[in-house]
Amino acid sequence: MKAIEITQPGEMKLVDREMPQTGAGDILLKLSYVGLCGSDLSTYLGKNPLVQFPRIPGHEISAVIESMGSEVPDTFQPGQQVTVVPYTNCGQCSSCKQKKFNACRYNQTLGVQRDGAMAEYLAVPWQKVLVDERLSAVQLALVEPLTVGFHAVDNGKVTDSDTVVIFGCGMIGSGAIVRAHLRGAKVIAVDIDDSKLEVAKRLGADHVINSKVQNLHEALEQITGGHGPSVIIEAAGSPVTYKAAIEEVAFSGRVVCIGYAGNEISFSTKLWVQKELEIMGSRNANLSDFEAVIKYLKNSGLDENLLVSRVIPCEEVPQAMQEWSENHGKILKLLVRF
Secondary structure (H helix, E strand, O other): OEEEEEEEOOEEEEEEOOOOOOOOOEEEEEEEEEEEOHHHHHHHOOOOOOOOOOEOOOOEEEEEEEEEOOOOOOOOOOOOEEEEOOOOOOOOOHHHHOOOHHHOOOOOOEOOOEOOOOEOEEEEEHHHEEEOOOOOHHHHHHHHHHHHHHHHHHHOOOOOOOEEEEEOOOHHHHHHHHHHHHOOOEEEEEEOOHHHHHHHHHHOOOEEEEOOOOOHHHHHHHHHOOOOOOEEEEOOOOHHHHHHHHHHOOOOOEEEEOOOOOOOOOOOHHHHHHHOOEEEEOOOOOHHHHHHHHHHHHHOOOOHHHHOOEEEEHHHHHHHHHHHHHOHHHOOOEEEEO
């Protein structure tokens, strides 16, 4: 079968791989679309410390059931459209015992710690497969990236009394914008790209700020009446936005961190203590987040093309990835068609 492999940093090519082996509890999937995300770009650039090469990337999945093992429940049938929860969990670590399976200490995400879905076929345990016949194949490939932002908003305990700032309006930030809007919060989207801010407005952002050309502090002071936002979600992974989150969040506010910053960051502990802040991480997503995104995509009437920058065949992926690495600010989502 055809597969896309990152052989070493900066090198990606189309390769032939053997068909995956399926166990009694596995489902064999024929891939329809696979999304490329920021973590795949980091892997391609050699900046993901969790990856060993060579590696097949991809964990944003739209597929059709090809066949099933003998122990797979008969609710699954060939031809059904599905998406996949791409994380593993051990069930025994401290996170799993709290039912926070998304933060399992020993998690292995498809395309990161193990080979991913950027291939014609993929075998996964039936427990990780979510069937939905109403969503389109493109929508199913958008489920997983949106769940990460949904999960961050849940971690931030966002309600309709909150003013929420989202730093970074890529796919993860887009998910946070949608979820915060659905919660009834006042949503402020911050980015340095006007095209992404236009998408943010269509997803429900009440205000947008281009922090490259606007004074972030002054804009937030004006919007919030001088109080600052009650919640800030950091989805950009920049030392600048990490520091800005601590500085701009209101007293007794909450800061939720999704993005990985490339370098260590120094903070003034005075603000942590003086503001009595809640600062938390947010990793991956839980099954409830997948269910919430699927419900949203079914009921919102959202044109999924708003979130898709390009759809490309697998043969064009190496060239597209090189172009993305040289100008990644303009890309919201690349979908690979198999």
